[in-house]
Amino acid sequence: MGWIPDNVVDAFRGSHQLGLFLRIDTDPALHLWFGVNDIPAGFDSIDPNGTVYLGGGRLLGVPTLEVLVNGTADSVEFTLSGIDPSTASKTLDSLPPLRGAAVQMGLTTLDQYYQPMSSIIPVWTGTASHVSESSQAVPSGESVTLTLSLAVVSGEATRSRAARSLWSAPHQKAISPTDRFCDGTARLARGVQPAWPNF
Template sequence: MAYTLEYVPQAILDAMATSHMLGIFFRMDSDPALHIWMGVNDIPAGIDSLDEDGTVYLGGGRLLNVPTLEVLVNGQSGSVEFGISGIDPSTAQKLLDNLPDVRGKDIKIGFTTLDQYYQPMGPIIPLWTGTASHPTESSPAVAGAESPTTSISLAVVSGTNTRSRASQVLWSAPHQKALYPTDKFCDGTARLARGVAPAWPNY
């Protein structure tokens, strides 16, 4: 196999230049790994160097609300949620009871074009990497004879800043003095956080 610098194969670029079907794939590096694509049938596909031969991506249904995927910039990243809705409560409870540890797991979102038989035209091309934070569940209110359903979501962030608990945003004087009782370096940080330019002492 010849080495190439082409990240997206030319055949897929040619297909995307015309009318095409796009497959969007979700991979979580849990144990075992979770493979889902936004479609109705299970199809064999894989990300080079990550997925083994014979990997099958399970059909996750029709993609409705596409979250905006942002990259980590200057230490700031947004949180997005990937979810499945319309699950009956008993099935959802079984899923939650057997849910593997997801916190900190690597997430890959990739795509490839599909042929007329809804099969991938090439390997999955990973475009976005995130870190799993925590799962959530919700049960929308129902009216009349409607059947109750459950929605399960997974919060994912770019970078490594998980959101299940707040991160420390201000290192204040009490924090510093807990480690170094005589150090006055952080005595002016509270005023600095309010936009005041403190007069720093000379030692």
């Protein structure tokens, strides 16, 4: 058995139901999955004892999940829409502090009873930045609904714009031991102009 259990690999090869799970490490932690009913599940190596994941409704789309590359990564937004204003207000008032909380996204396949076939397999980790709310204009006589969004970044900077970091050779070698891309960073900091190769 490897990183992905054999029964999940077999399910991926055929027709399968996919369960997407979101965990936000607040106090208390928020556990949400993109489905209808609440189900017990647990992230492999994060909360191995498991917990109950709340059904967040039908999934309309997953944002592009990016990783930190060369010190730059965009933020992504996870959204819940169709919420009435009073429920949205109660939700925002009851939220624990989110800024800086770890956010994990994971997946697994579901069996014929819509239950997870394995522990949740983590596929992406980010850091919560901020919550926002928006509302579309509606014609007279129709109910107003709100959309709540959580901005999440990969990397360490919780800003609404892409974050940049200064990388040194030790930073880069911690990620990729054979990469020599940042070996001349210290010379650049001292003002030494490197000799660039001609191609």
